[in-house]
Amino acid sequence: MCNLNTEDKILNASLVLFSQKGFNAVTTKEIAKEAGVSEMTLFRHFENKHNLFEKAFDKFVFSPKFLALFESLEWDLERDLTKICSSYQDTLYKNQKIILMHFKNEELNPQFDATLSKFPNELRNLLSDYFAEMGNRGIIQENPKVLANNFLATNFGLFITFLVMNNLTFETDIVACISSYVKIFVKGITC
Amino acid sequence: MCNLNTEDKILNASLVLFSQKGFNAVTTKEIAKEAGVSEMTLFRHFENKHNLFEKAFDKFVFSPKFLALFESLEWDLERDLTKICSSYQDTLYKNQKIILMHFKNEELNPQFDATLSKFPNELRNLLSDYFAEMGNRGIIQENPKVLANNFLATNFGLFITFLVMNNLTFETDIVACISSYVKIFVKGITC
DNA sequence: ACCCAATGTTAGTAACAGCTAACATTATAG
DNA sequence: CTATAATGTTAGCTGTTACTAACATTGGGT
Numbered sequence: 028m029c030n031l032n033t034e035d036k037i038l039n040a041s042l043v044l045f046s047q048k049g050f051n052a053v054t055t056k057e058i059a060k061e062a063g064v065s066e067m068t069l070f071r072h073f074e075n076k077h078n079l080f081e082k083a084f085d086k087f088v089f090s091p092k093f094l095a096l097f098e099s100l101e102w103d104l105e106r107d108l109t110k111i112c113s114s115y116q117d118t119l120y121k122n123q124k125i126i127l128m129h130f131k132n133e134e135l136n137p138q139f140d141a142t143l144s145k146f147p148n149e150l151r152n153l154l155s156d157y158f159a160e161m162g163n164r165g166i167i168q169e170n171p172k173v174l175a176n177n178f179l180a181t182n183f184g185l186f187i188t189f190l191v192m193n194n195l196t197f198e199t200d201i202v203a204c205i206s207s208y209v210k211i212f213v214k215g216i217t218c
Numbered sequence: 219m220c221n222l223n224t225e226d227k228i229l230n231a232s233l234v235l236f237s238q239k240g241f242n243a244v245t246t247k248e249i250a251k252e253a254g255v256s257e258m259t260l261f262r263h264f265e266n267k268h269n270l271f272e273k274a275f276d277k278f279v280f281s282p283k284f285l286a287l288f289e290s291l292e293w294d295l296e297r298d299l300t301k302i303c304s305s306y307q308d309t310l311y312k313n314q315k316i317i318l319m320h321f322k323n324e325e326l327n328p329q330f331d332a333t334l335s336k337f338p339n340e341l342r343n344l345l346s347d348y349f350a351e352m353g354n355r356g357i358i359q360e361n362p363k364v365l366a367n368n369f370l371a372t373n374f375g376l377f378i379t380f381l382v383m384n385n386l387t388f389e390t391d392i393v394a395c396i397s398s399y400v401k402i403f404v405k406g407i408t409c
Numbered sequence: 410a411c412c413c414a415a416t417g418t419t420a421g422t423a424a425c426a427g428c429t430a431a432c433a434t435t436a437t438a439g
Numbered sequence: 440c441t442a443t444a445a446t447g448t449t450a451g452c453t454g455t456t457a458c459t460a461a462c463a464t465t466g467g468g469t
Contacts, residue, residue, distance in 0.1 A: 033415080049322060051243035055457065065417050070458065130321050130382065131240060173398050177376075180395060184375005185368075191321065204371060207364050215406030224445080246427065256447050261428065410469100417464065426455070434447065439440105 034072050036062040041083040046124040049131035050080055084128070088142055089121040097153045104166060105213045107157070112182060112205055115150060119186045127191075147183075151175050167216045174216065181208060225263050227253040232274040237315040240322035241271055275319070279333055280312040288344045295357065296404045298348070303373060303396055306341060310377045318382075338374075342366050358407045365407065372399060 031039070040062035044053040055076055059066040073079040096114050100107045119126065122143075129143055158171035167174075185208065189201045222230070231253035235244040246267055250257040264270040287305050291298045310317065313334075320334055349362035358365075376399065380392045 049240050049243060052240060054455085056455095066457095067418080067459090068416060071416085076457065169398065169402070173394060177395050177399055177402070180376045180379040181372045181399070182375070183379050184373070184377075185371045186375075187378055188371040188374050203364060204368050207360065208368050208372070211360070211368070211403060211406030213406070215402030215404070245425085247425095257427095258429090258448080259446060262446085267427070412467100412469085414467095415465085418462085420460090420462105422457100422459080424456080424458105427453090429452075430450090432448085432450105434445105436445080437443090439442085 033062075033064060033068060036064060037069055037072060037079070038083050038086050041079055042087050042124050042128070045080060045083065046127035046131065049128075050076075055079075084125065084142075087122075088125055089118065091118040091146060093146070093150050093153055097157065100157070102161070102164070104161065104217065105209060108178070108209050108213060109206070111150075111154065111178075112209055115179070115182050116186060116201075116205065118146065119183065123190055126187075130191075147179060151179055154178060166218065168218055169216055178212065181212075224253075224255060224259060227255055228260055228263060228270070229274050229277050232270055233278050233315050233319070236271060236274065237318035237322065240319075241267075246270075275316065275333075278313075279316050280309065282309040282337060284337070284341050284344055288348065291348070293352070293355070295352065295408065296400060299369070299400050299404060300397070302341075302345065302369075303400055306370070306373050307377060307392075307396065309337065310374065314381055317378075321382075338370060342370055345369060357409065359409055360407055369403065372403075 037058065040058050041053075044058055044061060047053075055069055056066050058079070059069045062069070069079070073082060091114065093114070096111065100110065125143070152175075154175040155171045158167065158169075158174045161167050162169075162171060182205075185201060185204055189204075228249065231249050232244075235249055235252060238244075246260055247257050249270070250260045253260070260270070264273060282305065284305070287302065291301065316334070343366075345366040346362045349358065349360075349365045352358050353360075353362060373396075376392060376395055380395075
């Protein structure tokens with residue numbers, strides 16, 4: 028952690044602290060200390076706190092490539108959904124700090140929301156198309172849009188539950204939960 | 219909103235603002251203004267900001283009566299789960315501000331987590347027992363604990379998705395999503 | 410050995426936070 | 440009408456925050 032360059036050390040520290048406490052509750056002194064750097068250095072590199080926040084966001088937001096994923100599907104419900112699940116969970120996991128930042132901060136960055144909504148929306152459309160095609164093939168018959176929403180919301184729900192409520196709720200692990208969910212979901216929607 | 223007594227006006231304003239921005243990001247001046255009251259009055263009633271936070275929490279936390287709910291069940295999967303769903307969603311809805319407060323604030327109040335974890339844990343145990351009994355009756359065969367976790371996490375996920383991501387994700391409404399979810403879940407777990 | 414760029418250190422500013430004290434105003438009840 | 444309690448107003452204190460200026464220190468490249 029020490030042989031990173033200065034900017035990265037500061038950005039890392041920012042991400043950690045902003046996601047833990049939110050923008051207003053974190054001080055620049057705190058960030059500097061966490062980064063192992065003088066506060067002055069922080070301002071020399073990022074001008075002001077708000078700018079630092081934006082740079083941290085830009086650097087750490089992870090945009091997945093769902094299109095490739097959907098081209099690799101096999102039109103086998105359980106296999107495909109398992110694949111999609113783990114890809115989506117992976118994306119959520121990689122963005123967990125960013126997502127927490129979003130939860131803790133109100134409308135700090137207008138493009139913040141836009142960026143964060145991009146990949147769920149993309150995934151939702153791809154999923155909806157996938158379900159529609161599965162409907163055409165006579166495999167399922169529910170409304171594809173509702174299914175897509177449902178599937179995404181459940182995945183996000185499982186993710187957020189295990190991420191933020193782990194100390195206060197469930198003891199089963201998320202992998203078991205998800206694989207069980209996919210099995211039930213597949214059986215539940217198959218004609 | 220104006221014929222409430224002073225303490226209630228302040229507590230209401232606190233809840234709104236704390237859940238929107240988090241403890242540190244809200245000022246006592248802001249709360250006083252939102253409550254339509256002088257800042258001095260706020261301190262006269264609640265001594266300090268932290269105490270105000272705790273009082274707001276104590277006042278607005280809503281503890282449901284799940285035991286009565288489970289005694290009223292009919293051992294018909296879809297009907298029962300629909301009932302449980304809507305009761306849980308109702309609880310979440312009534313506690314939404316409190317839940318948001320929990321999301322935005324790190325370990326401010328030690329009993330905070332304990333209180334908030336009480337009712338999901340209670341519900342989880344009741345649900346798990348319910349599924350176990352349904353297993354004994356030969357209606358389902360999955361692991362009751364995993365099912366309970368799954369059911370709760372999905373419900374929480376749907377709730378939180380619609381609560382906090384409504385501007386950036388899905389356009390379907392939550393009632394449709396939930397009723398669809400229950401149907402799929404029931405079909406998916408029935409032998 | 411020297412330069413220069415990156416860092417650290419210290420001191421400080423202006424704004425604002427939480428909070429208090431003192432006094433003025435209102436309202437209500439006897 | 441008056442006494443009393445609840446509120447408002449103002450001014451200010453104390454600490455902290457974001458941020459700046461000025462100078463000191465380090466360390467690698469030539």
